[in-house]
Amino acid sequence: MAFDKTELEKVAQLARLHMSDAEKDEVAGRITDILALIDQMQSVNTDSVTPLAHPLDVTQRLRPDYTTESNRRDELQKLAPRVENGLYLVPKVIE
Amino acid sequence: MIEKTVAELSRSLSRREISSVELTKAYLERINRYNGSLNAFITVCEESALTQAAQADTARDNGQTSPLLGIPLAHKDIFCSSGVKTTCGSKILHNFTAPYDATVVSRFKEAGAVMLGKTNMDEFAMGSSNETSYFGPVRNPWDTDRVPGGSSGGSAAAVAADLCAVATGTDTGGSIRQPASFCGLTGLKPSYGRISRWGMIAFASSLDQAGPICKSAEDAALMLNTMAGIDTKDSTSADVPVEDYTAELNNSLEGLRIGIPRQHFAEGLSTGVEQAIQEALNVYRELGAKIIEIDLPNNHLSVSAYYVVAPAEASANLSRFDGVRYGYRCDSPVDLEDMYKRSRSEGFGDEVKRRIMVGTYALSAGFYDAYYRKAQKIRRLIKQDFNSAFQQVDIIIGPTSPHTAFNLGAKTDPIAMYLEDIYTIGVNLAGLPGMSVPVSTVHGLPVGMHLVTNDFAESRLLNVAHQFQQNTDWHRQRATAFTEGH
Numbered sequence: 001m002a003f004d005k006t007e008l009e010k011v012a013q014l015a016r017l018h019m020s021d022a023e024k025d026e027v028a029g030r031i032t033d034i035l036a037l038i039d040q041m042q043s044v045n046t047d048s049v050t051p052l053a054h055p056l057d058v059t060q061r062l063r064p065d066y067t068t069e070s071n072r073r074d075e076l077q078k079l080a081p082r083v084e085n086g087l088y089l090v091p092k093v094i095e
Numbered sequence: 096m097i098e099k100t101v102a103e104l105s106r107s108l109s110r111r112e113i114s115s116v117e118l119t120k121a122y123l124e125r126i127n128r129y130n131g132s133l134n135a136f137i138t139v140c141e142e143s144a145l146t147q148a149a150q151a152d153t154a155r156d157n158g159q160t161s162p163l164l165g166i167p168l169a170h171k172d173i174f175c176s177s178g179v180k181t182t183c184g185s186k187i188l189h190n191f192t193a194p195y196d197a198t199v200v201s202r203f204k205e206a207g208a209v210m211l212g213k214t215n216m217d218e219f220a221m222g223s224s225n226e227t228s229y230f231g232p233v234r235n236p237w238d239t240d241r242v243p244g245g246s247s248g249g250s251a252a253a254v255a256a257d258l259c260a261v262a263t264g265t266d267t268g269g270s271i272r273q274p275a276s277f278c279g280l281t282g283l284k285p286s287y288g289r290i291s292r293w294g295m296i297a298f299a300s301s302l303d304q305a306g307p308i309c310k311s312a313e314d315a316a317l318m319l320n321t322m323a324g325i326d327t328k329d330s331t332s333a334d335v336p337v338e339d340y341t342a343e344l345n346n347s348l349e350g351l352r353i354g355i356p357r358q359h360f361a362e363g364l365s366t367g368v369e370q371a372i373q374e375a376l377n378v379y380r381e382l383g384a385k386i387i388e389i390d391l392p393n394n395h396l397s398v399s400a401y402y403v404v405a406p407a408e409a410s411a412n413l414s415r416f417d418g419v420r421y422g423y424r425c426d427s428p429v430d431l432e433d434m435y436k437r438s439r440s441e442g443f444g445d446e447v448k449r450r451i452m453v454g455t456y457a458l459s460a461g462f463y464d465a466y467y468r469k470a471q472k473i474r475r476l477i478k479q480d481f482n483s484a485f486q487q488v489d490i491i492i493g494p495t496s497p498h499t500a501f502n503l504g505a506k507t508d509p510i511a512m513y514l515e516d517i518y519t520i521g522v523n524l525a526g527l528p529g530m531s532v533p534v535s536t537v538h539g540l541p542v543g544m545h546l547v548t549n550d551f552a553e554s555r556l557l558n559v560a561h562q563f564q565q566n567t568d569w570h571r572q573r574a575t576a577f578t579e580g581h
Contacts, residue, residue, distance in 0.1 A: 003456070007456075008452075011452050011455050011456045012452065014455050014459060015410060015414075015439075015455040016414075016435040016436050017436060017439055017440050017443075017451065017452065018436040018437050018439075018440040019440070027448075027452070030449055030509060031449065031452055031453060031456070033508075033509070033510055034402060034453050034509065034510065034513075035453070035456075037398065037399055037402060037510055038402050038403055038457075038466065038470075039399070040395075040399040041396055041399045041400055041403070041469050041470060041473050042465075042469070044393070044396060044473065044476070046469065046472035046473065046476070049472040049475050049476060050472070050475060051468055051471030051472050051474070051475060052471050052472075052474040052475035052478055053301065053471055054301045054331075054526075055288075055478070055524070055525060055526020055527075056287060056288050056331065056333060056526060058333075058334075060330055061330060063327070072194065075194055076194055076420070076421075079192065079194065079422075080419070080420050080421060081419075081421075081422075082424070088419055088420060090419055090431055090434060091428045091429065091430050091433070091434055092430070093430075093431050
């Protein structure tokens with residue numbers, strides 16, 4: 001199945017990726033090739049096969065609910081591109 | 096001294112033939128001298144390495160002993176290391192200083208090992224040649240026109256050129272085993288869950304597993320002894336007892352049943368590599384092993400299934416990089432949406448973006464059953480193939496890679512690059528432990544043999560690899576341009 005420009009724009013929006021018009025054709029072409037590789041899976045009938053989501057067939061361990069994290073706000077905010085008064089700054093969202 | 100294995104260095108340290116400070120200085124000197132041509136390290140921690148080495152020497156003077164005490168090693172730049180830049184080979188994390196240590200990193204600190212620095216890698220571990228790194232490609236010490244393999248290419252090049260005694264890596268589809276193969280080293284990908292993933296930047300959470308890249312199987316056992324074990328911070332770390340992985344290294348291989356998958360000796364395998372593996376099998380025959388042909392009938396679907404599962408998980412894992420709390424943010428965003436999109440598009444490289452796109456598509460409404468669910472069913476078939484094989488045999492052996500290291504820039508088509516991992520990817524889908532061990536050279540380039548055992552049978556795996564190395568010296572062969580004296 002061809003992965004066309006419309007499909008590409010939709011997926012880029014879902015993935016929050018910006019694609020310039022210049023690169024759209026090339027990226028769509030590459031993804032079409034990858035999907036062709038992936039489609040080799042369709043040659044096998046798997047109607048009666050149970051999906052395997054994870055290599056370890058185990059259930060998640062439970063533990064008592066207690067605090068494991070300490071408050072490291074100031075230290076962690078040093079990593080942020082922009083902070084002010086303990087808040088992360090982003091472009092204006094509400095007018 | 097610098098060419099020695101960890102086991103040998105450990106003995107020299109305990110006999111006081113050398114101090115950790117002397118050893119650390121020797122490796123730092125080599126890094127200064129050779130990293131310019133190899134690009135194996137993204138960050139070198141000269142000062143802290145020397146401090147750690149001095150601490151290790153003091154600890155030894157105070158009676159402390161541990162096989163890794165004072166051993167200079169390097170970590171793949173995917174492991175968070177407190178106070179040290181941790182980039183994952185990406186522009187989006189080029190300025191990220193980790194605020195904590197990965198469990199793997201803290202375990203080595205506790206063992207008294209010295210961290211020389213952080214090694215180069217394919218961006219977010221997505222690649223098989225180390226050419227997708229934002230920090231530039233790594234070169235193979237055996238031939239600097241060639242790739243070291245990937246994604247743990249920096250770790251492999253660093254060990255192969257004796258810039259460190261040993262290094263850590265991660266393996267999602269072959270990223271420890273293939274570079275080990277291309278650089279003439281011993282690489283171990285343990286069973287899924289054997290080593291904590293906490294603090295290891297996630298690519299594909301149901302496939303990722305850490306492991307060592309070493310000069311011998313004995314070293315791999317020593318490294319696994321330190322790395323393995325349950326971790327309350329990683330709920331997918333396995334609650335399976337940790338063995339002393341050195342205990343069975345010397346067991347006899349008499350009667351060992353080795354399975355040879357027909358599908359791994361078919362079209363696409365270079366004749367030089369095939370011949371090298373056949374010769375290695377003769378070594379095992381002489382040691383009393385039986386060689387049995389087996390089938391992995393769904394092996395040809397492993398790459399297809401992988402390129403749904405891995406990108407799908409990656410698209411979710413990499414959604415955290417949004418330019419808000421850490422990492423790269425684009426200049427003058429007009430609004431929030433623009434900030435997300437441009438920070439991500441400018442911060443991620445082409446291969447990472449392609450995989451995010453494929454994963455997002457595979458998980459999107461209307462396509463989930465056809466792609467993700469289908470891939471999970473194929474994953475079951477692949478796991479079942481291995482299960483049936485292990486009813487007949489104790490270990491599976493084949494080539495790690497279809498050929499030896501290729502030239503930089505030789506594979507521009509992503510599909511050609513994906514097929515590099517045709518023999519290794521199934522092992523990740525099934526969660527099994529696998530190793531690559533050097534068995535020969537072809538035209539001066541190393542060939543790796545791939546060994547796979549059943550879940551959590553690492554002791555057996557290491558035993559079979561070690562016995563080969565006790566009877567051959569391929570693991571002792573060095574990249575001549577970087578041997579001591581050059």
